[in-house]
Amino acid sequence: MDAELRELYQEIILDHNKNPRNFGELDPHTHEAKGHNPLCGDRISITMNLKGDVIESLAFQGQGCAISTASASMMTEALTGKTVAEAQSLFEKFHTLVTTDDRTDEDVLGKLAILGGVRDYPSRVKCATLAWHAVDTAIKGDASVAKTE
Amino acid sequence: MSYDVEAIRAQFPILQQTVRGKPLVYLDNAASVQKPQAVIDTIAQVYSEQYANIHRGVHWMSEQTTIRYDKARQTVASFINAANARQIVFTRGATESINLVAYSYLEPLLSAGDEIVVTELEHHANIVPWQLLCQRKGAVLKVLPILDNGELDLAQLPRLLTTKTKMLAVAHVSNALGTINPISDIIAQAKAQNIPILIDGAQAVPHLTVDIQALDPDFYVFSGHKIYGPSGIGALYAKVEHLEKMQPYQSGGDMIASVTFEHTDFAEYPQKFEAGTPYIEGAIGFAAAIDWMNQVGIENIAAHELDLLEYATAQFRQVKGLTIIGDASEKSSVLSFLLDNAHPHDIGTMLDQHGVAIRTGQHCAQPLMERLGIPATARASFAAYNTRAEVDALVSAIVDVNEMFG
Numbered sequence: 001m002d003a004e005l006r007e008l009y010q011e012i013i014l015d016h017n018k019n020p021r022n023f024g025e026l027d028p029h030t031h032e033a034k035g036h037n038p039l040c041g042d043r044i045s046i047t048m049n050l051k052g053d054v055i056e057s058l059a060f061q062g063q064g065c066a067i068s069t070a071s072a073s074m075m076t077e078a079l080t081g082k083t084v085a086e087a088q089s090l091f092e093k094f095h096t097l098v099t100t101d102d103r104t105d106e107d108v109l110g111k112l113a114i115l116g117g118v119r120d121y122p123s124r125v126k127c128a129t130l131a132w133h134a135v136d137t138a139i140k141g142d143a144s145v146a147k148t149e
Numbered sequence: 150m151s152y153d154v155e156a157i158r159a160q161f162p163i164l165q166q167t168v169r170g171k172p173l174v175y176l177d178n179a180a181s182v183q184k185p186q187a188v189i190d191t192i193a194q195v196y197s198e199q200y201a202n203i204h205r206g207v208h209w210m211s212e213q214t215t216i217r218y219d220k221a222r223q224t225v226a227s228f229i230n231a232a233n234a235r236q237i238v239f240t241r242g243a244t245e246s247i248n249l250v251a252y253s254y255l256e257p258l259l260s261a262g263d264e265i266v267v268t269e270l271e272h273h274a275n276i277v278p279w280q281l282l283c284q285r286k287g288a289v290l291k292v293l294p295i296l297d298n299g300e301l302d303l304a305q306l307p308r309l310l311t312t313k314t315k316m317l318a319v320a321h322v323s324n325a326l327g328t329i330n331p332i333s334d335i336i337a338q339a340k341a342q343n344i345p346i347l348i349d350g351a352q353a354v355p356h357l358t359v360d361i362q363a364l365d366p367d368f369y370v371f372s373g374h375k376i377y378g379p380s381g382i383g384a385l386y387a388k389v390e391h392l393e394k395m396q397p398y399q400s401g402g403d404m405i406a407s408v409t410f411e412h413t414d415f416a417e418y419p420q421k422f423e424a425g426t427p428y429i430e431g432a433i434g435f436a437a438a439i440d441w442m443n444q445v446g447i448e449n450i451a452a453h454e455l456d457l458l459e460y461a462t463a464q465f466r467q468v469k470g471l472t473i474i475g476d477a478s479e480k481s482s483v484l485s486f487l488l489d490n491a492h493p494h495d496i497g498t499m500l501d502q503h504g505v506a507i508r509t510g511q512h513c514a515q516p517l518m519e520r521l522g523i524p525a526t527a528r529a530s531f532a533a534y535n536t537r538a539e540v541d542a543l544v545s546a547i548v549d550v551n552e553m554f555g
C-alpha cells in the first residue's frame with residue numbers, strides 16, 4: 001500500500017469509520033442541526049446538550065464517507081466538555097489544518113491533526129468539515145441545514 | 150480489420166502521462182473524454198493560421214474562417230443525419246441547448262396547468278430548466294418512473310401523456326446508469342398524441358449512430374466535449390417548423406437582420422439563436438472531433454467499448470461485496486457500482502492513488518439516487534482508447550479498497 005495513501009486513510013480513521021463514537025441521537029437535547037453535502041450526498045445530523053456555555057454531550061448520526069464519518073466521530077470526542085468559545089476556536093484551527101499548509105496548531109488539535117491529510121484532496125475537504133459546520137450551525141441556533149462552503 | 154486500441158491511444162497525448170506516479174487510467178469518460186491530436190492540432194491551426202471574426206468581414210481571413218465555421222455546422226448536421234445544416238444551432242453544450250428550447254420554444258406556448266414530462270433518470274440539465282419554467286408559468290412537472298434495473302417504466306407513459314402535456318423530455322442514454330432508452334418507441338408515442346419531444350443525446354452520440362431523420366424527434370441536444378471535441382461547444386437540432394417560430398434566445402450582434410433604435414428584425418435561423426461572436430474555434434474543433442470519430446468508425450468504437458463493458462462486468466461480479474447499479478438490457482459503456490464496506494468517495498480517492506480516475510457522487514442525478522435509495526455511486530465509464538489492461542487495473546484497485554475497508 002502507498003505511503004501517501006496510508007497517510008490519509010490511517011488506521012485511526014478506518015477505525016472511527018467502522019466504529020463511530022457518540023453515534024446516535026441525544027434525547028433530550030438542547031441544540032441540533034443537520035448537515036448536507038450536496039456534492040456527494042453525505043448527510044449528518046448533530047444533537048447536543050449545552051449547559052451554560054459548556055458542551056455537555058454531543059452526538060451525530062448519518063450517512064457518509066470514511067472521512068466525514070471519522071471526522072464527525074473524532075469531533076464529538078474532541079468537543080465534549082469544551083466551552084462554546086473553545087469549540088469555535090478549535091473549528092477555526094481545524095479548518096486551517098485541512099485547507100492550508102499551516103501546521104502550527106497540530107499540537108492543539110491532537111488526534112484531529114491526522115485529518116490534515118485531506119488538504120491534498122481539495123474535493124474531500126468538505127467531507128472533513130461537514131460535521132463541524134453542523135455543530136457551528138447548532139450552536140448559533142440557526143435551524144437551517146448546514147452546508148459546506 | 151481488428152480494432153487497434155494501441156494505435157488509438159497513441160493519438161491522445163494526455164494518456165501518456167503519469168498521475169501520482171502511476172500511468173493514468175482514465176475511466177471518467179461519461180463526464181468528459183480526452184482529445185485526440187487531430188482535434189488539438191485543428192484548434193492550434195485555427196489560432197496560428199486562420200482566424201478572424203465571422204459573418205462580418207469582407208477580408209480574406211474573415212471569409213475563410215466563415216466558410217470553415219459554416220462547414221463545421223454541416224459536419225455536425227451530417228453526424229446525426231439532419232436534413233439541413235441550418236437545423237443545427239451551436240450552443241455551449243447540451244445544457245444550454247435545453248435552456249434554449251425551454252425559453253425560446255416552450256415558454257411562450259405554456260400556460261398555467263400545462264404539464265411537462267421528464268423521467269426519473271434524467272441529468273439535472275434535463276430537469277432544472279423545465280422545473281424553473283413550470284414555476285414561471287404555473288405549469289406542472291411530471292415524472293416517468295424507472296424500474297429497479299434502471300430501465301424506464303414505459304407501461305406508465307400512456308397515463309402521463311395527456312392533452313395537457315406540452316413537452317416530453319427524455320435522455321437517450323442515462324449518464325449515471327448507462328441505460329439506453331428505447332427512444333424510437335417513445336418518440337412514436339409522443340407523436341401519436343402531437344406532443345413535442347426533446348431527446349437529451351449527450352451520452353448517446355459518443356457511442357451510437359444517431360439518424361435524426363429516422364428518429365424524427367422535435368429537438369435533440371448534445372455536447373462536443375463528450376465526443377472528443379472541445380468543452381463549451383454543443384448543438385441543438387430542431388425541426389424547421391419550430392425554428393421558424395421560436396423567439397430569439399439572447400440578443401445582440403450576429404442575430405439581427407436590421408436594427409434601428411425603434412425596431413430590430415432578426416436574422417433567419419440558426420443565426421437568430423446565436424447572438425454575439427460564437428465559439429468559432431470550438432465549432433471547428435467540434436467538427437474535427439466528428440471527423441475523427443467517423444474515421445475510426447462509431448460502430449468500431451461502440452463494439453470496442455461494449456467488449457470492455459462485458460469484460461469489466463464479468464470481473465465485477467467476482468468481487469466480494471460489490472453491487473452493480475443499473476442492469477438494463479441495453480447499456481452503454483457505463484458501470485456504476487457500490488461496495489458494501491466503502492463509500493463511493495473513499496473508493497474514488499483510493500482509486501485515484503492507483504492512477505485510476507473514476508467519477509463518484511450523484512452524477513448530477515440526485516432524484517435518481519433518491520429513487521434508488523443510495524447516496525451516491527462510483528462510476529467507471531469507457532471510451533475508444535481504454536484497454537482490458539486498464540479494466541484489470543481498475544478491478545485490482547477495487548480489490549485493494551475492499552481489503553483496506555473490509
Ligand SMILES: Cc1ncc(COP(=O)(O)O)c(C=O)c1O
Binds near residue numbers: 242245275320322349
Ligand atoms: C445525460 C446528460 N445530459 C446533459 C449533460 C450536460 O452536458 P453539458 O454539461 O455538456 O451541458 C450531461 C453531461 O454530464 C449528461 O450526461
